[in-house]
Amino acid sequence: MVTVLAVAAAALVAVYLLRGSGPGTPAPVSTADLTHPSGLAPTVDKDPRWGAAFVDDFDGSAPDGWYLYAGVPAGGNGGFWAPSHATVASGVLRLRTTRDAGRWVSAGAAHKADGSITYGKVQVRFRMAPAHGVSYALLLWPDSEKAPPYVEFGEDGGGDRTTTSATLHTATGGTGPPHLLGGDFSQWHTLGVEWTPGRLDYTLDGQVWASDIGAGVPTKPMHLVVQTQTWDCGVPDVQCPDATTPATTDLEVDWVTVQPYRGG
Secondary structure, eight states, X not given: OOEEEOOOOOSSOOOOOOBOSBTTBOOOOOOBOTTSTTSBOOOOOOSTTBOOOEEEOOOSSSOTTOEEOOBOOTTOTTOEEOGGGEEEETTEEEEEEEEXXXXXXXXXXXXXXXXXXXXXXXXXXXXXXXXXXXXXXXXXXXXXXXXXXXXXXXXXXXXXXXXXXXXXXXXXXXXXXXXXXXXXXXXXXXXXXXXXXXXXXXXXXXXXXXXXXXXXXXXXXXXXXXXXXXXXXXXXXXXXXXTTSOSEEEEXXXXXXXXXXXXX
């Protein structure tokens, strides 16, 4: 069960009704498949608006094709990224956060080669263990590496995984209203975004739960990023690790899909 927690909208329009993925179009449904760790096969939307899909269900032994982050995150001196903390095994991409040599070390992975789109549909099937001060973000990030703009279609500043959020960061440096969604994200769910000209529809398990509409929606190529990290204490809207933070915290990804927008 999920609960939408409405936040007042400002300049952009926020829509909080769970509904289908397109006008008059039923939401696509994943196929039950116990060969996948989450119990569901990747969803490929057959709506003619979306093109051929890039699918990664992590059936190899390494995060092939993914660029792995290294070093101190921008704006997050309380953490560190190491490529060795992103691994693939048993059909799962695992981004692991541990305390190594006195500092918290996490992982980030980007897929620009096959994941780059200018408008399209992106889905990430994931779960993350609770951990005070260990955050995650599912992003569309500009291919130019010059941000903003960027789109967070799933984000949690660290906690019990009972909420997630979606936020548009516009090219002018502003942000749309943050959209908050309640649920148990320590269990498998599919978060995504449908990006079309002038519109972002945020999806949960195949249904739209919030939207941003307007001139602030990005217009240039972007790609999928999945990351975890820790933060300094005192940073607004995020937690920092404390005595309760587990020694090891994993974000697990069963599969991702990326489909370009064809129009319509």
